[in-house]
Amino acid sequence: MEAVALSGLALALALALPSVALENGLARTPPMGWMSWERFRCNVDCQADPHNCISEQLFFEMADRLAEDGWRELGYEYINMDDCWSAKQRDAAGQLVPDPKRFPSGIKALADYVHARGLKLGIYGDLGVFTCGGYPGTTLENVKQDAQTFAAWGVDMLKLDGCYSSAEEQAKGYPEMARALNATGRPIVYSCSWPAYQGGLPPKVNYTILAEICNLWRNYDDIQDSWESVLSIVDWFFTNQDVLQPAAGPGHWNDPDMLIIGNFGLSFEQSRSQMALWTVMAAPLLMSTDLRTISPSAKEILQNRLMIQINQDPLGIQGRRIVKEKSHIEVFLRPLSRAASALVFFSRRTDMPFRYTTSLAKLHFPEDAVYEVQDVYVGKIVGALRTADNFSVVINPSGVVMWYLRPMALPVQPWHVARQQAPGEGFHPALL
Ligand code: GLA
Numbered sequence: 001m002e003a004v005a006l007s008g009l010a011l012a013l014a015l016a017l018p019s020v021a022l023e024n025g026l027a028r029t030p031p032m033g034w035m036s037w038e039r040f041r042c043n044v045d046c047q048a049d050p051h052n053c054i055s056e057q058l059f060f061e062m063a064d065r066l067a068e069d070g071w072r073e074l075g076y077e078y079i080n081m082d083d084c085w086s087a088k089q090r091d092a093a094g095q096l097v098p099d100p101k102r103f104p105s106g107i108k109a110l111a112d113y114v115h116a117r118g119l120k121l122g123i124y125g126d127l128g129v130f131t132c133g134g135y136p137g138t139t140l141e142n143v144k145q146d147a148q149t150f151a152a153w154g155v156d157m158l159k160l161d162g163c164y165s166s167a168e169e170q171a172k173g174y175p176e177m178a179r180a181l182n183a184t185g186r187p188i189v190y191s192c193s194w195p196a197y198q199g200g201l202p203p204k205v206n207y208t209i210l211a212e213i214c215n216l217w218r219n220y221d222d223i224q225d226s227w228e229s230v231l232s233i234v235d236w237f238f239t240n241q242d243v244l245q246p247a248a249g250p251g252h253w254n255d256p257d258m259l260i261i262g263n264f265g266l267s268f269e270q271s272r273s274q275m276a277l278w279t280v281m282a283a284p285l286l287m288s289t290d291l292r293t294i295s296p297s298a299k300e301i302l303q304n305r306l307m308i309q310i311n312q313d314p315l316g317i318q319g320r321r322i323v324k325e326k327s328h329i330e331v332f333l334r335p336l337s338r339a340a341s342a343l344v345f346f347s348r349r350t351d352m353p354f355r356y357t358t359s360l361a362k363l364h365f366p367e368d369a370v371y372e373v374q375d376v377y378v379g380k381i382v383g384a385l386r387t388a389d390n391f392s393v394v395i396n397p398s399g400v401v402m403w404y405l406r407p408m409a410l411p412v413q414p415w416h417v418a419r420q421q422a423p424g425e426g427f428h429p430a431l432l
Contacts (some may be wrong), residue, residue, distance in 0.1 A: 033078025
């Protein structure tokens with residue numbers, strides 16, 4: 001039974017999926033870790049604010065937290081420097097160098113520190129004359145040299161931003177950096193901001209090409225520390241899901257930007273919603289918060305094991321919004337391996353907890369199946385549910401209920417493998 005299902009999957013994959021991924025073998029599941037930008041920005045005033053400025057101290061301390069507070073074991077392994085780490089000028093050899101006051105030990109020493117704790121180091125560059133924060137950029141002439149510098153330092157991930165360059169320069173430079181990184185021989189996950197600078201949509205953005213070049217890419221605006229910002233990102237990604245959803249898969253992911261859970265802008269319910277919706281999107285889980293002072297409740301959301309298991313599902317199928325009710329309830333579905341699924345019931349209401357009634361049949365699950373349902377946040381098994389059964393969930397304002405559904409009995413009829421579907425075909429849980 002298992003063998004038949006597996007060979008069916010292999011065949012379906014071979015037939016349906018062109019091999020388009022960047023073949024560096026990296027990021028087979030969405031990258032997880034920590035990134036400095038949203039929380040710590042370009043604070044370079046180490047005199048006035050020594051504990052929060054962009055300095056090696058900040059990264060040493062966050063690396064300690066990742067290694068000691070249970071994050072690393074859950075998969076949060078990247079510690080990513082964003083903008084404002086470098087000196088304002090390249091050195092005499094034209095090489096990028098870190099700010100000597102704020103990074104006196106140098107980036108190689110930082111990478112060694114991070115590696116010694118079983119973590120990986122990410123760095124930030126910008127294809128253009130300057131970075132967005134006004135630090136030296138990587139123009140086309142610098143691409144090779146900078147790739148070699150990053151590799152020599154022992155860097156494991158590069159975010160290449162796109163401020164201060166033209167569309168033509170980006171079309172040349174992003175693929176060139178992919179080649180330059182590969183040529184170093186060091187495995188370096190490559191995150192491209194290219195689509196975000198070209199509006200994120202075809203015809204200006206070609207997601208097939210992008211997946212051949214980059215492991216992940218920013219499609220849209222920067223996240224800010226507010227619910228409004230999270231909602232605008234969610235709206236854009238799901239409004240454009242017919243374009244974006246098929247672009248994602250093992251080795252190549254859409255990136256709706258960092259998790260802001262643990263900061264100042266989200267309520268408890270909204271924090272749970274960001275985590276659930278990012279997981280449905282198969283998004284990278286890059287936290288940008290102060291891990292030294294994070295609250296237990298924010299930590300619990302970010303360290304939810306079942307959530308992370310769903311986010312990291314090996315099939316790497318991005319989920320979709322499948323229902324948008326007039327009542328301002330929305331339902332999202334992500335197909336998972338072993339014919340499992342994740343469902344997110346999301347309330348945009350602003351009045352009170354809402355009782356939403358539906359059935360798996362209405363959500364296009366296969367007829368005559370039975371599922372074991374587990375509530376991802378409560379942790380408990382809710383019970384067994386047949387496709388035809390009506391059920392209700394109570395969803396708090398701006399909150400979610402999230403379910404993990406494992407098949408207990410499946411129909412005899414073969415089920416279509418839901419993978420990369422044309423718009424309008426509907427979207428079904430997969431029997432894989
Ligand atoms: C851009 C990027 C952000 C961040 C800043 C740094 O705005 O989109 O994620 O890297 O630049 O200046």
